[in-house]
Amino acid sequence: MKFIHAADLHLDSPMSGLSHLPGEIFERLQESTFQALKTLIDHALHFQVDFVILAGDLFDLDDRSIRAQIRLRKEMERLAESGIPCYIVFGNHDHLGGNWTHIEMPENVQIFGKEVEVKELLTKEGTAVHLYGFSYPVRHVFERKIADYKKKGEADFHIGILHGNLEGSLEHGNYAPFTLQELLDKDFDYWALGHIHKRTLLCKQPPVVYPGNTQGRNRKEEDEKGCYLVTLTESGAELKFFETSDVIWRDITIDGTGAQSFDDLLRLCLTALNKERREGKGILARLTFNNAAPGFNDLSSAELLEILQDDEKEESSFVWPYSVKFAHPPLWNKEDLAGKSDFYSELFAIADENTGIEESLAFLYEHPNVRRFLRSLHAEEIEEVKEEAVQYLIGQLLSWNEGAGL
Ligand SMILES: [Mn+2]
Structure with a gap:
């Protein structure tokens, strides 16, 4: 008996905060959750599976955009033509x-209600399968x-x-914990989990599986x-x-040892980026240079970025670098500086306080013209901003002190 297990499709994710990307790439990203669903169904048809399981968060927002529901129905109809049922929890x-507009799904779609229930299936080969699940009646199920x-x-x-949280895992809400x-x-013979977006095999036998989401939506979902x-x-079980x-987020580290000139940096970047290029896929890359000469700074990275992005917009198999950074070994450390003068210890104390960023x-x-383009910052992003501000x-x-001969 074979089936496909997926979760967290987050169809029609708005990809907020990414509209600064070029139009073609942003649109590709907005379409990517749907493309992922299509690819998933292609696999189900190709392997003629006995059924498909979608373990929650099919839609990104609880208003379930009509567009997302229609696209889901279209893919479910493709399964129906092959007589493949799909088991869904929300x-x-x-x-x-x-509060959503109800769009009817074809009969092969089996949706679990708000209490744990069992659905019975007899496959074409006569294998009896019992599937257990429930859908969230409200957003917060603790x-x-x-x-x-x-x-x-x-x-x-x-x-x-x-669809729930492995107890102790802190990255997602602690819903329906276990x-x-x-x-x-x-x-049971298999646990089809959803909720945690990072692919994780909790147990091999019997398999207890978070398949992760089907399409990364930000750099953390790499x-x-x-x-x-x-x-x-x-x-036993076999998992493939x-x-x-359709679009993949990548964190790329480049060793900058020996790079003497801007040209050297450029060449290293191009090599690294082209290595990532994949036919038919889009790549969004964050580049970090380790061990680059201290002379290379934010100015060089802005220029590098512009050049590297030049021809990628029109490319359907694009590799779009969205950030280039130089990770220089620190020329100072907190304890030393704080010990040297009250000024520095005070500065670090202020930076550690969790206030100020929002006010600033x-x-x-x-601002009426700006605020509609902004989303609020995540806690980690606030930390990053603070860290960068302190570094800067x-x-x-220090460089002023040096210049002044202090
Ligand atoms: Mn999710």
Whole structure:
């Protein structure tokens, strides 16, 4: 028996905060969650799987844009033509309590209700499968829904579908939490999880799987994203990962040792970027130079970026660098400087305080022409901004001191 397990498609993600990208690339990114779904269904048809599982957060927003629902229906109809059912639970992003225009899905689509229930399937070959799951009735589900999963009746395979958080994992909301042991205690043959966007195999036998999301939507969701083709037999499970992402986020580190000139840097960048190029895929790359000569700075990186971006806009297999940075080994360290003078220790203390950034940026966020283009910063982004500000300030102060012969 074989099936495809995917989760967190986040169809029609607005890709907010990325509209500064060139129009063609931004549009490609906005289309990418749909393209990922299409690729997923292509795989399901190619392998003629017995069914497909989508483990929550199919839609990005709880209003489920009509566009997203129509696209989902179109792909579900392709499955229906091949007689392939699709089992769906809805998660915190597309909970049942949202206010959305109802679009009818074809009959092969099996949606789990708000309480844990079992759906029975007899495959074409006569294998009996019991699938267990529930959909979020509201956005915030903090109950331990895992307690409601129980094996029911006789079947060749029992499969749990659960959109929720592995307890202790801090990157996502602690919804419908569970521990690995709780899952294993259920004695199911496969756990089809959703919610955590990073692909993670929690257990090999029986497989307990977060397939990750199907398309990265920001630089934190880097590298290839996709789904699993799962084959279950009496003797065990076999998992094969398939990529579905159309645009891939990459973090690239380049060793800048020996780069003497701007030309050297440019050549190193071009080599690194071209190595990433993949037919039919788009790449969004962040470049970091290690060990580059100290003379290279933000000015060189701005110029580099402009040149590297030059021909990529029109390229359908683009490699678009969106940032070039020089990671210079620090010329100073906090403790030394703070020990040297009260001025520095005070400066670090102010930077450590968690206030100030919002106030400093208020004039932008309150500006009528600007605010509609801005989204609020994540906590980590605020940390980054603070860190860069400190680096910049100290750099300026030290070079001024040097110049003044102090
Ligand atoms: Mn999600």
